[in-house]
Amino acid sequence: MAETATRRLRPYEFRTFAVGVALPEGMQEREDEVRSTLRLKGCETAKTQVARLVAGRISEATHRKLDKANPDVSVLVDFGRREATASSKPVFYYGRYTKPPGVAQRRTLCDACRGRRCAECKWTGFKAVPSVEEALRKKIGRLVGSEKMIFTWLGSEDEDSKVFPPGRPFVVEIKGPKKRRLFGKFRTRAGGGIVSVSSGRVLPSKPVKIPSFRFETRIRATAASKVPPEGISDLKARFHKTAVTFDRPGGRPAIKMVYQVRARARGRALLIDAELDGGLPVKRFVSGELVSPSVSEVLKTEVSCRSFDICRVREIGAFGFAEITWDKEKN
DSSP states (O other): OOOHHHHHHOOOOEEEEEEEEEHHHTTTHHHHHHHHTTTOOOSOHHHHHHHEEEEEEEHHHHOOOOOSSOOOOEEETTTTTTEEEEOOEOOOOOOEEOOOTOSSSOOOTTTTTTTTTOOOTSSSSBBOOBBBBHHHHHHHHHHTTTTOOEEEEEOOOOOTTOOOEEEEEEEEEOOOOOOOOSSSSSEEEEEEEEEEEEEEEEEEEEEEEEOEEEEEEEEEEEEEEOOOOHHHHHHHHHOOOOEEEEEEETOOOOOEEEEEEEEETTTTTTEEEEOOOOOOOOHHHHHOTTTEOOOOHHTOOOEEEEEEEEEEEEEEEEEEOOOOOOTTTTO
16 A cells, blocks of 8 residues: 555655555444453554554655655545545745736636636636736646646736736645646746746745735826826826825725826827836726826826836735645545
């Protein structure tokens, strides 16, 4: 059984392992009866001894260490069924991505089945449109041997937005990986463009606290009427370390900061460079929908955002981590 368990571990990259044992049905009950009859106390149980012996042989064969508390992989040895199953601890990977216009951040559910999978979406549950999520899912999946992933993004942007270096941060939880190492930099194709990842690293455990962030954006907007020079001056003066209120739909109002705004105007066309708190919607900040004060409010005319790019994202604070608890039966 130790040899069987060792074979099950061969596809996995790991430094530490743990062993679970399932004995044939009724064996533990019979052992308990013997212990009770003979009043045996304090000695090693059959299950504990078997687990120790199997772990020792696996360690000798793989040159890896036993770690019951936080193993990279776990193997369940079932003596009743004469089989062994292996599973691996999730990997949490941090990186920053850049993307060209025309690539969405996230996958979009299929309109026909809403994720339930159908012939129209080729049984994927998602639209066949390029996205950062889909490109990273395929690339990382090939590198680690698992396509079961959950992404956490620090903010979002439009499909038509360009994300410039150093990129937007993200964290991906990779479940059941065969490999545990990833490159710090890599590139992958998304539609007709390239998604690049940099600053990549494997995190020590699951993040339980995500940093806040602020970002710099370049906005292309159109005003309902010609913008005079004094209007540009008003924007710069009004939005200097200014608190704005965002009346979030279905939630409490949020207070966000606008750190600075610079703008140029040609007729009704506006080019705005702004530094904002994460979580403040760019288009609403321009139009004034649920946000006050806004660009439209300061200029005293209706202004609409045509597009915006993400020039820089800066993290404020640090990640917080906790020990990973995971169920080998579910992984």
